[in-house]
Amino acid sequence: MSQWIEVSIQTTHEAADLVAEIMRAAGANNGVVIEDPVLINTLRNSGTWELCDIPEQENTEVVTITAYYPEDEELQPRLTQIDEDLTNLETRIGKCRFGNTCFRTVSEQDWANEWKQYFHVTHIGRTLVIKPTWEKYTSKAGEHIIEIDPGMAFGTGTHHTTCMCMERLEKVLRPDMEVFDVGTGSGILAIAAAKLGAKTVKAVDIDATAVRVAIENIAGNELTEKISVQQGDLLHGTEGKADIIIANIIADIIIMLLQDIPGKLKSGGIFLASGIIEERQNDVSAAASKVGLCVEAVDAKGGWVVMQMRKED
Structure with a gap:
């Protein structure tokens, strides 16, 4: 099974999307995970997302951006590019990193399971409902149910x-x-x-x-x-x-x-x-x-x- 390196950077709300763009541009072809505590709290209180047991977020100042890169010969150049781009970003807009970048080795199966902590039934637009394959949901008239396991x-x-x-x-x-x-x-x-x-x-x-x-x-x-x-x-x-x-x-x-x-x-x-x-x-x-x-x-x-x-x- 393939091995991947999980790279997590804690940043500000103002820089979050720019940091995510940097990590995607470095080769995170599978996308990035943006853990925004303000967004989580907003969704918890909106009644439109069934968040199950995700608790109220207390530290709302820090956004965590996480991406996954294959553990191969391109890994070090990718990490070097991310660090250089973040340094350039800080030169332009000021502080955009809290603490050190965190790394963790994960297998393909580990990565897939990480999503299950954050991905729950979501209502989009007038009729679309996204349902993880591992959750139950009773559809209503006129709804289009999309079952997804992002893997x-x-x-x-x-x-x-x-x-x-x-x-x-x-x-x-x-x-x-x-x-x-x-x-x-x-x-x-x-x-x-x-x-x-x-x-x-x-x-x-x-x-x-x-x-x-x-x-x-x-x-x-x-x-x-x-x-x-x-x-x-x-x-x-x-x-x-x-x-x-x-x-x-x-x-x-x-x-x-x-x-x-x-x-x-x-x-x-x-x-x-x-x-x-x-x-x-x-x-x-x-x-x-x-x-x-x-x-x-x-x-x-x-x-x-x-x-x-x-x-x-």
Whole structure:
């Protein structure tokens, strides 16, 4: 079984998203865990998330960002890059680290089980409900239940980027649309699209583990006939054109992907781009304009944005 290094950094609320971006850019392809005590307390008191036995958080000043990296020859360069980027960040904005960076060796199975402490039934938008496979939930009329076991793949629906993508999908997706999901991770957005009525969904991820996890989650939701999954680099290898393309990645990869989007969208098609920190919104907008995509809606939450773009006829 693969060995991974868990890297945890304690930071401020102001720097949390920037630190998370640094850790993702260093190669945390399976995403990052953001433990924000303020967010946990807010959700505990909102009545929208069944938090079970998670206690009220007392130290609300410190946010913990955790990422996982394979224990291979690339590990030390990754850690060096993170340290250099954090030092540069502190030069720009001031203190962004509390104490030393913490390291822990974990197996693939250990990592998967860590999620179960934080991932519970979550309601998103008007009709979507994310349910971990290990929890029970009685569905209500009109709800779309998505059963997920994220394993080693990014995407539980609780992070702002995934949540906002699903909310926007609920607004724009119409029956019989064809959808591409780029960087599918756990497959959660592909499953949401299918549950909301998409005719077909093509899901792609560069990571073999994510592809395996997505296939398992899709099968668990009985959507194998609607959703196909393949290992690939962004849109390379996908055939045909889509009514909607989703990419919940990071700003730099979104900008790189944009050059291929118009050729893969049908006339009037929509591109939903997420995983973008607010500071990079203008960069993504400029790149979209250059390839003939019009930004027609932007949702923001917790320092992140999802951008809805349309292919101009």
